[in-house]
Amino acid sequence: MYSRFKKLYSMNMIENRNNVSKYKLVLLIVYSIVISSCEYGGKYEDRQEQEKGIAVAGSLGIDSTETESIVSVPVETLTAIRGSISDYLVYNSTVETEDAVQIFPEIGGMVKYVSVEEGDRVESGDTLLVIEDEQLRIAFEEAETNLKFQESNFSRNEEMFKRRLISDQDYERIEFEFSQASLRYERAKIELENSTILAPFSGVITERNIQIGARVTSGSQLFELIKLEDMIVRVYVPSQYLLQVEKSQKALITTDFLSGQEFTGWVKRISPVVDPGSGTFKVTVGIRDQFESLRPGIFVNVRIVTDTHHDAILLPKQAVVYDGGDQYVFVLHDTVAKKILLKPGYDETDFVESLNGIQEGDQVVVVGQNGLKDGTRVRSVNIFGTNNSAMDSTYVEVGKSE
Numbered sequence: 001m002y003s004r005f006k007k008l009y010s011m012n013m014i015e016n017r018n019n020v021s022k023y024k025l026v027l028l029i030v031y032s033i034v035i036s037s038c039e040y041g042g043k044y045e046d047r048q049e050q051e052k053g054i055a056v057a058g059s060l061g062i063d064s065t066e067t068e069s070i071v072s073v074p075v076e077t078l079t080a081i082r083g084s085i086s087d088y089l090v091y092n093s094t095v096e097t098e099d100a101v102q103i104f105p106e107i108g109g110m111v112k113y114v115s116v117e118e119g120d121r122v123e124s125g126d127t128l129l130v131i132e133d134e135q136l137r138i139a140f141e142e143a144e145t146n147l148k149f150q151e152s153n154f155s156r157n158e159e160m161f162k163r164r165l166i167s168d169q170d171y172e173r174i175e176f177e178f179s180q181a182s183l184r185y186e187r188a189k190i191e192l193e194n195s196t197i198l199a200p201f202s203g204v205i206t207e208r209n210i211q212i213g214a215r216v217t218s219g220s221q222l223f224e225l226i227k228l229e230d231m232i233v234r235v236y237v238p239s240q241y242l243l244q245v246e247k248s249q250k251a252l253i254t255t256d257f258l259s260g261q262e263f264t265g266w267v268k269r270i271s272p273v274v275d276p277g278s279g280t281f282k283v284t285v286g287i288r289d290q291f292e293s294l295r296p297g298i299f300v301n302v303r304i305v306t307d308t309h310h311d312a313i314l315l316p317k318q319a320v321v322y323d324g325g326d327q328y329v330f331v332l333h334d335t336v337a338k339k340i341l342l343k344p345g346y347d348e349t350d351f352v353e354s355l356n357g358i359q360e361g362d363q364v365v366v367v368g369q370n371g372l373k374d375g376t377r378v379r380s381v382n383i384f385g386t387n388n389s390a391m392d393s394t395y396v397e398v399g400k401s402e
Helices: 002-038 047-059 064-071 134-162 168-194 239-244 395-399
Strands: 073-079 081-097 100-103 109-114 127-131 196-198 203-208 223-226 231-238 250-254 262-270 280-288 299-316 321-323 326-333 336-341 344-347 351-354 363-367 376-380
Touching (some): 073 326, 134 168, 231 239, 231 299, 239 280, 250 280, 280 299
Parallel strands (some): 073 376
Antiparallel strands (some): 073 363, 081 299, 231 280, 250 299, 262 280, 299 351, 321 326, 336 376
16 A cells, blocks of 8 residues: 555656646746847847846746856957057059160161060070171171271371371371271171160060061160069159158058058158149159069059057957947947947058057957847857957058058
């Protein structure tokens, strides 16, 4: 009898326990539905209601961490840090070279051979092309032989003239013939030298416009040669910035053709004249390109640095939320996102300076901030933890001015 009662009692307790579990499960589902009806974009309108819901869930034996995961909005954050940021004048232009020449022959004739092709790098004095020089060489040797004869003849007659053995008229004639022979020799020498076309400076051949066997004249363009070591960009700046641009001012150059690369430069020349038609003045920016990655004709973006703020609070631009004409950021305080009005300073491509309300080390929301409201409970789901810097490793070099 007692054994049967004990068995029935055990079965009743198990059934009651199952009923309680089902009751808790039903309450949890109802609780979740109520939360969903009260929130907008994954959060409570009223923070007090949120805390009350957590307390009720806790009294029902529901794990508070499970409740927290239900009511907290997942976000990603980055850390605001101190660094340098600059203000710029931004323009688009194309890369040019300071030294670019078209090469023409000094004499006419048939091309004997060509020693370079387009794209070849040459040094100053290298042979580019040779014009047929057989007749020129004969003329040079003839002039050289005649010069030696006239020089010897002049020396003999000069001694005779000193002894007054020849007249002044004969001496002057012999002296004139010697001078004429010297001039003919020099002319023949220059023409022979001009049959070989040499590179005027070190650079790269960009055009070759002649073939072997072709006949050229002094007006025939043979090559185009440029110097890649001296690249520039010309930009036209509105006259209102005339006093903000100075020689040697730092500049930064980027291009979509070389993604991820940034080149430094400096203001090389400033035109003192303002164009009355466009109201702009020309600024020539030199480019430092150690590995000669840029080429003439490439479209680039030029930023002339006009001022730099050091030791500034820097935020990633993706943290900024626009509301009307104002800018806001959400800063993580414990598990709550606080909405802070941003007073921006200088801004660059990826970063903005904060002038108030945010301190170094604050965690700013960069993913999931759209739709958040002030006081929303959030949880950070950073892939790499919560100490991610607001800047990557390349920014420090970019932001600092020399």
